[in-house]
Amino acid sequence: xxxxxxxxxxxSDTGTGVLDIVVLDYGSGNIRSAERAVARxxxxxxxxxxxxxxxxxxxxxxxxxxxxxxxxxxxxAVDGATVIAERLAADKPVLAICVGHQVLxxxxxxxxxxxxxxxxxxxxxxxxxxxxxxxxxxxTIAPAPxxxxxAGIESERFYFVHSYGVRELAEVDGxxxxxAEHGGDRFVAAVEQGPLWSTQFHxxxxxxxxxxxxxxxxxxxxxxxx
Numbered sequence: 001x002x003x004x005x006x007x008x009x010x011x012s013d014t015g016t017g018v019l020d021i022v023v024l025d026y027g028s029g030n031i032r033s034a035e036r037a038v039a040r041x042x043x044x045x046x047x048x049x050x051x052x053x054x055x056x057x058x059x060x061x062x063x064x065x066x067x068x069x070x071x072x073x074x075x076x077a078v079d080g081a082t083v084i085a086e087r088l089a090a091d092k093p094v095l096a097i098c099v100g101h102q103v104l105x106x107x108x109x110x111x112x113x114x115x116x117x118x119x120x121x122x123x124x125x126x127x128x129x130x131x132x133x134x135x136x137x138x139x140t141i142a143p144a145p146x147x148x149x150x151a152g153i154e155s156e157r158f159y160f161v162h163s164y165g166v167r168e169l170a171e172v173d174g175x176x177x178x179x180a181e182h183g184g185d186r187f188v189a190a191v192e193q194g195p196l197w198s199t200q201f202h203x204x205x206x207x208x209x210x211x212x213x214x215x216x217x218x219x220x221x222x223x224x225x226x
Contacts, residue, residue, distance in 0.1 A: 068108030130183025
């Protein structure tokens with residue numbers, strides 16, 4: 001793995017003060033890991049389920065672990081799907097992680113049960129076609145050309161823990177899709193589309209490279225998505 005400079009530092013101050021970022025607390029884990037990872041960029045981070053604070057924040061992080069249906073149920077319980085939709089309509093940045101990434105798609109199928117997702121992107125979250133599951137550990141990715149999320153870390157490895165993923169997503173104009181492969185099965189590893197960015201892997205568990213990725217996202221809160 002190539003060494004990455006430790007550049008997960010606060011974006012340069014442009015006179016707008018400290019950034020306010022909310023990590024949405026809807027009962028799906030890794031909340032504190034995400035909080036600490038984002039705080040290392042110098043932003044002020046709040047963990048909350050409060051709708052108004054989530055809407056008002058400069059950036060919103062939507063983490064998630066566990067089953068698709070359970071995460072979607074928790075998200076709906078705090079009106080999270082509406083919060084995400086309203087932020088996107090207002091061009092306000094959102095970063096979704098792991099199952100937080102998965103619930104952005106149309107639906108998920110786990111153990112024969114189908115559950116509706118947020119439907120922001122078309123696609124089905126389904127069990128990967130690999131002999132060895134879960135896909136747990138470090139893996140490379142194939143970044144989309146022109147990716148801002150992976151700027152400076154295109155050749156790095158990131159930490160994955162999952163058995164399900166999205167295996168088809170059209171790379172339409174304005175949507176950058178990053179791919180990864182496990183056991184010969186290709187799946188969506190990250191998406192960048194306007195103010196909405198998401199990762200199947202855990203940047204908060206991905207060491208210096210993950211810190212750089214989060215810093216890349218935080219930098220857009222000042223400059224706007226590419």
